[in-house]
Amino acid sequence: MMEKSYKGTDKLITGIVFGVITFWLFAQSMVNVVPAVQQDLGVSSGTLNVAISLTALFSGIFIVAAGGLADKIGRKKMTNIGLILSIVGSLCLVLANGSTLLIIGRVIQGLSAACIMPATIALMKDYFEGAERQRALSYWSIGSWGGSGVCSLLGGAIATYMGWKWIFIISIIFAILGFWLIKDTPESKAKQTGNTKFDVNGLIVFIITMVALNVFITQGAEIGWTNWVTIILLVVAIIGAIIFVKIESRKSNALIDFGLFKNAPYTGATVSNFLLNAVAGTLVVANTYVQEGRGFTSFQSGMLSIGYLIAVLAMIRVGEKILQKIGAKKPMLWGSILTLIGVGIMGLTFLPDLTYTVVVFIGFALFGLGLGLYATPSTDTAVSNAPDDKIGAASGIYKMASSLGSAFGVAISATVYAMIASNNGVDAAATGGIITNVIFAVIALLSIIFLVPNNAGKNEAS
Template sequence: MKMGYKGTDRMIAGIVFGVITFWLFAQAIVNVGPAVQADLGIPLDTRNIAVSLTALFSGLFIVSAGGLADKTGRKKIAYLGFVLSIIGSSCLVLSQGAVLLIAGRIIQGLSAACIMPSTIALMNAYFEGKARQRALSFWSIGSRGGGGIASFAGGAIASSFGWRGIFVFSIIFAALGMILLWATPESKRDSDEPFHFDFAGLSIFIVTMVALNIFINFGAAFGWTSGRTLGLLATILIGFAAFVKVERNKHNALLDFKLFRSKPYAGAAASNFLLNAVAGTLIVANTYAQVGRGFTAFQSGMLSLGYLVAVLAMIRVGEKILQRVGARKPMQWGASITTAGIAMMGLTFLPDLTYT
């Protein structure tokens, strides 16, 4: 480790605050979606687009932000993420309509793209062995536990201070994260190799994912057999094929498909995809609980308490299991449990008490 004990603890706390502020704006808006829609007087489709934009822009730029962090400095990109988080959350606090709401969500997505890879890279840079496993456990508490924390806290904050209060807290958490990371030395990749950014791959990826987002959100409104919907579908299929072709022939590819030839890597990617899918199902479940079942924001937040308790309890337990049996079995168990949980959330025909 490159820092003393107190320094590492401050760094870990700052990183956890940074990851949680991502979840405060990414996940908590789910609990207050109906209130945001009613307060701003926006259509349902616009609200759904605003909710999804953060994840979309985070996914679009997270790989490139990670590469930039390795080249220019991980702390520097983490700080950029904190600043973008504050700007994006401020847009939501001040919003009076769709414009600032959508702008804020886009900026918050860019913030997440900066914060997530740079903070985990800082953990890897300054810790090794069991100390790294401990540090990554705390990162996971902020990341995975943050979903449950934000869902519950978002409902509680909204009930007391209104939905804008969530993003005031997000600003506070981002500011605290910046203060705690202040003394952390800069970290970057030790390499003289020039950094070449894959603009072609990123451009194709952006067009494809934006088309997919529009297709999912507006396909039914356009009509599934309409020219616009079929055009979007063609764009998605052609974009995906072009992306695979371009990336396979590039040395500095945005996504190196050769990595997926490794079964452990492919399995880890699939497990992580399932874990992130939980966030998507929580969005649907929270919206359904409020719109379909008449729950308040606080009540729907309470539904995530079981998820929160399980995540916080099992992260450190999982760390010990990992040390004892290795990574493969815990990933298999986790993927199976996640699949069963998502399947059970789809049983919406059950009565209120049984479903919840």
């Protein structure tokens, strides 16, 4: 059991942030090195779209199960398992010379993220209290949201000047450092109550449903939307979703506790989190378009998003302070509106080169300001509105929304881009891909307006 006398240290925070970074910084760098990987490995854009979305898909599928398992077998142990998987996954990518190791490595990276994310949040909740915990969780967010911002810049720079495989060699170094930094932390487990039997059936149905839906989105255009294979995939996804909701609603040990969604603020935070992570599809569309349509290198396209990186890192702590003063709803709304405007202006592909470059730079900066403002108030709303005995499950579902949102956002955006590009050229493809992400942001905004009450977060603010 947990050693209550132990107090969390900066060394532990650093180790956890390194673990989080191996996913958000390195695993997600794939979105910015599409042309380089395609050229080097000789894989089709369809295969690469699958490889990119698989990591977020697998982390999304297994994150709730891994969070529950961490409570049972130990959060530190689960973090270590995640770091080992991160090393193995990165090694597969370093050794890849075709699609096989690329796909296997991306799946393992997804499983790694599923182990690391809920386990590290639980460690921070266990070993830090009050303002220290808030600070620790802020650094966790900076590792996650900031890592996704740095990945464009650093991933592009490494791919251009060192070769894309160096991204994953550096990832292995970070994972090893993470191991070393958390090695002295005592183990932490949850008190076991009620039905602890694992929901294997629920997990199997969930995996089949999500994989069918993902393959339908990523491969539908290549197979043909009216092909019997595509139609079967869609039918499997729909039937799987119906069966999953039915069987989970009746279980005491359900993989996903649908009872949590009876709480409107929690639902508003989780749904908007899913949709604003789906807007990550913008990164794929914008990065691919400026390289294919405007002749940018990977590094130059990464430089375009430096404003996003600076803004998201600067605003995470600001969002936390605004939350404490006026509650969660307003910063969540402001964040979504800024994201919507930032993404929307990137669709103005009719603009000449220099003007468009400036507009994309501003768009990315607004995108970062929006997500930074939104991050802490949203997480706080989700966690503070969950019952005490279900905080782990609620956090797992909330983080699952992040991963699945990102997986489906990237898959849908890349599919829309590829479909339009083959018939109408890359300019129209970029506009279509951006419009898709604007729709995600609009629905996110509506979910906050209608589900999150005005006083959310005020009572919890200290």
